[in-house]
Structures are given as structure tokens and as C-alpha cells.
Amino acid sequence: MSAKQRIDGARVFLLHAQPYSETSLVLDVFARDYGRLPVLARGARRPRSALRGVLIGFQLLELGWFGGGEVKTLARAEWCGGTPLLQGRCLLLGYYLNELLLKLLPREDAHPVLFDSYAAAVGALATGAADAPELRRFEKSLLKEIGYGLTFDHDAYGAPVQPELRYSYLVERGLIAVEGNERFTLSGKTLLDMDADDYRDPRTLAESKQLMRQLVAHQLGGQPLQSRRVFMELQEL
Numbered sequence: 001m002s003a004k005q006r007i008d009g010a011r012v013f014l015l016h017a018q019p020y021s022e023t024s025l026v027l028d029v030f031a032r033d034y035g036r037l038p039v040l041a042r043g044a045r046r047p048r049s050a051l052r053g054v055l056i057g058f059q060l061l062e063l064g065w066f067g068g069g070e071v072k073t074l075a076r077a078e079w080c081g082g083t084p085l086l087q088g089r090c091l092l093l094g095y096y097l098n099e100l101l102l103k104l105l106p107r108e109d110a111h112p113v114l115f116d117s118y119a120a121a122v123g124a125l126a127t128g129a130a131d132a133p134e135l136r137r138f139e140k141s142l143l144k145e146i147g148y149g150l151t152f153d154h155d156a157y158g159a160p161v162q163p164e165l166r167y168s169y170l171v172e173r174g175l176i177a178v179e180g181n182e183r184f185t186l187s188g189k190t191l192l193d194m195d196a197d198d199y200r201d202p203r204t205l206a207e208s209k210q211l212m213r214q215l216v217a218h219q220l221g222g223q224p225l226q227s228r229r230v231f232m233e234l235q236e237l
Contacts, residue, residue, distance in 0.1 A: 006075065008064035010034060013118065014057050015098045019045065026071065027055065029063065030101055032115040035108050039065050041074040054079045058086045058094050058122050070107075083126050090125040096227040097121060097138060100216065103223055104146055117141035132209065133199040139212045140194070148219060151175070152195035163189040169211055171218050186211060 015036070016028040025044040030036050044051040051074075054061070060080040065072040086094045097118060105111070121138040125131055143150055153161050156174035161167065166185040167175045178185055186207045193204040194211075 005068070006064065006066040007034065007072075008075070010063050010065070011080070011115075012061050012063050013059070013115075013122070014055055014061060015102055017041075017055065025055070027074070028102060029061075030105070030115060030118065031063070031110075032112050033110055035110045036101065036105050037108050038071045039063065039074050040071050041077070044074075051077055056085075057098070058091075058126070059083055060119065083123055086122070086126055090131060092227060092231045093125055093131055093135065094122060096135070096225065096231070099225055099227045100139070100142055103225075104142065104219055106146075111145045114141050114145040130199075132205050133197070136194070136199060136208050136212055137197055139216060140197075143215060143219065146219070148215070150215075152191040161188045161191050163187070163192055167191060169214070171215065184210060184214075 010031045010033060012029040012031040014027055015030055017025045020026045020040060023043050023045045025041045027039045027041055028036065029039055041051055041055065043049050044055060054077045056079065060083065062078045062080055064075040064077075066075055067073045101118070105114075117138050121134045124134045140150060151174060154175070155161060155167065156170070156176055159177075161175065162177075165177050165188045166179070166182070167188060168178045168182050168185050169175055175191065187203065189201070190204045190207040193199065193201060194208050199205050199208065
């Protein structure tokens with residue numbers, strides 16, 4: 001993008017904002033057509049700034065910006081409306097989604113499918129949908145979009161997954177049918193349910209959570225998730 005080029009009407013979600021100088025903010029936004037990128041919002045921290053009621057997390061925004069450097073400059077911002085604000089437990093889960101994007105998604109790499117998956121997850125959380133299925137769907141979409149393809153209907157040798165068998169998921173190989181007492185295995189039915197995005201079975205919910213936690217942790221490479229730590233601490237309280 002040249003210094004004179006402008007982008008207008010970009011549909012984005014705000015992932016994070018941090019202070020810059022005494023009156024401005026640097027926004028980390030996820031744009032449907034432009035990916036994740038930093039945008040400088042000049043004067044956004046001033047008491048009378050029109051941006052104070054617009055730059056809201058977990059809400060669809062429409063932004064315009066300009067600039068050829070790594071950090072763009074905000075030209076305008078509008079709130080698109082239509083989504084209730086996240087509250088309580090769902091707000092913490094929203095922070096979890098944002099943290100995954102911030103840690104795993106490279107900058108300026110468009111992922112419209114992932115953007116739509118994020119929008120669907122946030123919308124479902126905001127309207128009181130069961131959160132576990134929405135998190136699993138989003139995690140699957142994220143891993144696929146960053147290049148880690150997941151196959152749940154065939155094992156590492158190409159054989160169809162059988163619902164009555166138990167499987168172990170090896171990160172570098174895929175699914176392996178196992179016998180005996182492995183530390184963590186999944187039923188074939190769980191895997192087929194995940195392939196179909198069907199989380200009605202309580203065992204599918206429990207086993208899919210364990211599997212996705214394992215796969216996400218591998219992609220994070222040891223980076224801790226602050227949102228998960230806060231969530232666990234609040235549960236203890």
C-alpha cells in the first residue's frame with residue numbers, strides 16, 4: 001500500500017487497543033479483506049473524542065484508514081450495530097478468541113472464512129448459545145486457516161474412522177487407531193461428530209475439548225494464554 005492509498009469501508013473487529021502518546025490508541029484489528037493489522041487512532045483517548053463510543057470490542061465496525069507503513073492511520077470509524085454486548089462468562093470466552101487470533105494469526109494476511117467464523121462465534125455467544133460448540137468450531141476454523149489441516153473422518157493411513165474404535169491424535173501424523181490404556185484417546189464417534197460439527201453428545205463435548213486444547217497448545221509453542229488463566233482463577237473464586 002502506498003502512502004497515498006486509502007482503504008474505506010473495511011469491515012473489522014477490534015481485537016486489542018493500547019495507549020499511544022497521551023491522546024491516541026494503537027488498535028489491533030481483524031479486517032475481513034485485509035487480515036490482522038495495526039491502526040493508529042489519533043486523539044481517540046481525548047474525553048470528547050467521537051471515537052470513544054465507537055471503538056468497541058466484539059462489535060462489527062466499519063473503518064477507513066491510510067498509510068504505507070506497518071501501522072496505518074485511522075481516517076474514520078463507524079459502529080455497525082446489531083450485536084448485543086458480551087457479558088460475564090461469554091466476555092471472557094470472547095477474550096480467549098481474540099487472544100488466539102493475536103498469537104496465531106500473521107499480520108496482513110486476509111482470512112475471510114476465519115473472519116466469518118469469528119463473527120458467528122461472537123454473535124452466538126452474545127445471544128446465549130451454548131459456548132462449547134462455538135469455541136470448537138472457531139478453533140477448527142483457525143487451525144485450518146493457519147495451515148494446520150484437520151482430518152477427522154480418516155486415520156493417518158487413509159482408512160475411514162470407525163465409530164466403535166478408539167483413536168490417538170499424533171500432532172505430526174494424524175489419527176491412529178489404538179488398543180489398551182493410552183493416556184488420552186478419542187472415540188471414533190467423537191471424531192465423526194467433530195467432522196460434522198455435531199456436539200450434542202456430552203462425550204463428544206468433553207473429548208473434543210481435550211483434543212482442541214492439545215492442538216492449540218502445540219501451535220502456541222508454549223505461549224501461555226492469559227484469558228485461560230483469568231478464567232480459571234475466577235472459577236476458583
